[in-house]
Amino acid sequence: MKQTKRKTLLAAVAAILVCAQLTACGGTTAATTTAAATTTAAETTTAGGESADTTAEATDAPEAAGMMSNEEIIKAAAADGKVGNWGLGNEYEIQALLTKYELPTDYITMDFTMDQFDSDSVTLASAMTYNELGLVKNSYDGGYGYGDTVGIIDMNDEGVAMLEDNLFCSKAFAEQNPNTVKAFVSASMKGWAYACANPEEAAEIVFEAGSSVSADHQAYMASEVAKLVTTDMNGNSVSAEKVGNMDEEAMQQTLDLAKKYIILEDAAAKDKLAAMTLDDIRSTAYMTYDPETDGAPEKTAVSVQLKWLPQAQFMGYYVAKAKGYYDEVGLDVTIVSGGGDISETTAVYNGTVDFGVTWVSNLINANAGGMELLEVAQVYQRSGLVLVYKNDLFKK
Amino acid sequence: MKAKRLMNSISGFALPVLFGVVIAALWQTEVLHSWMGTDTITLPLPTRIGEIISSNWDTIMGHVKITVTVALGGLMFGSILGYGIAIIATVFSKWGAGGLTIVSAFNAIPLVALAPVINNWTRDLSGDVSVRSTIAKILVVTISCTAAMSVNAFRGLTELKPFSEDLMKSYAAKRITVFTKLRLPNSIPYIFTALRVSVPASVIGALVTEYFAEETVGVGRQIRENIVKGQYPTAWAYIAIACAIGIIMYVILMIAEKLILKRRKSRG
Structure with missing residues (x-):
């Protein structure tokens, strides 16, 4: 970490990882229409660039590269009792995911803000890609501005997706x-x-x-x-x-x-x-x-x-x-x-x-x-x- | 005289029961549904509600235990706090009445506004969600039960029988003696007046505050979850249970009041 060269290298690795994650989570893979694909690519580039800056500044690049796997994250959050959902019929996918990893299906009830996520009383919080996730990431009015310091676990990728609207x-x-x-x-x-x-x-x-x-x-x-x-x-x-x-x-x-x-x-x-x-x-x-x-x-x-x-x-x-x-x-x-x-x-x-x-x-x-x-x-x-x-x- | 008393007890007990039976009969025969323009899904028949209650007795009792704990906990803390405030207001009589107005104002905050705020406050109290969630719920019920007790107990502590305070003074009784021998006993009937208000309030408070709690447990929460999920028969089962909790707690209070006040009368 003392060597600047090493730091830059690790930051680059982190940036690539973030890119990969963003592409995976955006829901838009390479197979989408050209227009959408271009947008995603553009977004990814900017996001990647930004994250490289942040990681370099924070000098915690080694850890950023060593993220837990989805399974480990879910198990760690469930062990702390900090998996959140709104309930009222929105909880089934989360329960299916918890069951997939042989965990109890209890969850903390979230209100309709992301304050519990912000204050860490819920560490693995339910979010809709189009609503809460945007509020968590973006810094416009009402947003929490976490940018690329947050990661996501996608129900589609986990095979527990249920159709919604x-x-x-x-x-x-x-x-x-x-x-x-x-x-x-x-x-x-x-x-x-x-x-x-x-x-x-x-x-x-x-x-x-x-x-x-x-x-x-x-x-x-x-x-x-x-x-x-x-x-x-x-x-x-x-x-x-x-x-x-x-x-x-x-x-x-x-x-x-x-x-x-x-x-x-x-x-x-x-x-x-x-x-x-x-x-x-x-x-x-x-x-x-x-x-x-x-x-x-x-x-x-x-x-x-x-x-x-x-x-x-x-x-x-x-x-x-x-x-x-x-x-x-x-x-x-x-x-x-x-x-x-x-x-x-x-x-x-x-x-x-x-x-x-x-x-x-x-x-x-x-x-x-x-x-x-x-x-x-x-x-x-x-x-x-x-x-x-x-x-x-x-x-x- | 005896006949009159018998008549009184019949009209006091039998008539409400008869009314209940008639409503239940209309309900079961779906006459009620046609009057109200509803159907057996939105308003399930009593037999179906009964079936759900009996086949899920253990699950339901688990939720009942949680709700009753919150209601009784809040009732107890709220009543103690309320009585304490009344004592302070009596001792510092100059601004006592004014202070009570503030307490009453607190009580005017709707539960639906209070519950989310208190949930936010208590979020860092404990790492265990059921602990902090229970504390949050009890706090809400405590606040909703405080005012009734403090206002009534204050009256009990201050509205003494004419001349009784003067009499105590003529005995050269100390303030503390006046308090324990005169004010405290005088306030007991007022405590029951307060409880008549705050026992139902504590049950309602417990049910409503569960709506906003972090844990998906309790009778009130089950009513909400099942209604939103379109499970009306199950929701009605929990509604019936919620009513039963309220009625049973009130009946226990009535019996306690009768026993305690009767003993007081015969002693006095």
Whole structure:
């Protein structure tokens, strides 16, 4: 460490490692569209350069090179009882990961900030790539500015990914209003395809529609969400025409993990969950809409309940509304924001709203409880959930 | 006279029970559902709720133990603290009443605002999440139980029978004697008045503060988790248990009050 040459060399090694990590975590591997790949490469270069500076200044490059493996990190954090998640149905992937490494499935409940991570009361914290991870890394308004001093464990890479944001309605609604459902799905997916191709514009549209977060964070979120919509669990790219596609394998993996980790006390619900198949939770019959052959929508004024506050997580719907895609198919759409304890499954079940956005695991849970809900599109093709940790807490 | 007392006890006991039975019958036969425009998933039948409770008795009792510990712990600390404040306010009578107003103002802070703040405070208290989480929850309940006790106990300590204080003075009794022989016994009925408020408050406080706790345990937390996950029958099982905790604790208080105040009366 006393020799400057050695220090520089190690810093370079650290920088390369960080680069490798960033590429792995970004969700955008080499196989993505050219535009996205270029952005990632550019990001990686800058990030790598910055991290080289930081490590050199901190003169702790030897440790930075000697990070623990994912397994060691998870085991160390679990031994301290410092693995965090929000609960309320967001915990299954984390529990699957803990089980994978033969650990107890207990976790600390996180509030909806990253303060617990900041203060080290949670050292391995749940974060969505498009939301909390951005707040942890970035230093814009509301951010914690950790930059590249944090690392992540990706659920997709760990093989415990479950599909998240989808689009659903009740089975009864779909039966009574098949054209409305088809029209809404096709216009929404058109919105999603546009939003993913133009994330900056999408972020602005969401921000103007009454954003819950800053414009900078909204832009970050839009770019990250686009990756989740256009990349599958294996890192392969999903073409614009296939936005909303329900990948059988990914759906099945989600259902299998849900059956294993959703613990129900209600015996009737337990039986229902055990017997559940993909046909009980999704239908691919509503993916395309042709007004000529299908006819006009039965119900024209419809509402969609979001899973969370207005933000780019749901940009496809905001874009479809702003760009007039809903008007094109003859729908008047109201976007209802969620947040806190608003249960989108209940809202759709009891008819407060017509459509909802939820995680597939939440829909499985609700159907086990007796709600007859039906997924009609799968917007996110891979899990956006990661566990984030501070590098300096998990060095060898 | 005897007949009248019998009638009183019938109307005091039998009528509420009858009301409960009628509601349960309407509920079980789904008449209640049609009146309220709901269904058996959002409002499951009593038999189904009962089934879930009986088949998960051990799990549920584990959560009950946690919730009751928090409620009783907070109730105890809050009551002791409240009584202490009342004593201080009595001793320093000049600004005592003003001080109590401040305590009451504290009590006006909604639990939902208080719980996350206290959770943040207690985060560094212990490395063990269940220890610091329990402390945080007890603190919230303590605050919600303090004001009722201090306000009522202050009245008990100061609103004495006419001339009794003068009488004590004429005996040349010391202040401490006046306190132990006159003020303290006089405050006992007021303690029960306070407890009638703070026992239910402690249960509600425990249930609500669990919502914000770091540990996913307790009856209140299970209600929230199950509602958000769409598991209404299980949520209702925990709601029923939460009601039972509140009722049982109140009944115990009523019995204790009757026994203690009766003894006092017969002695006096």
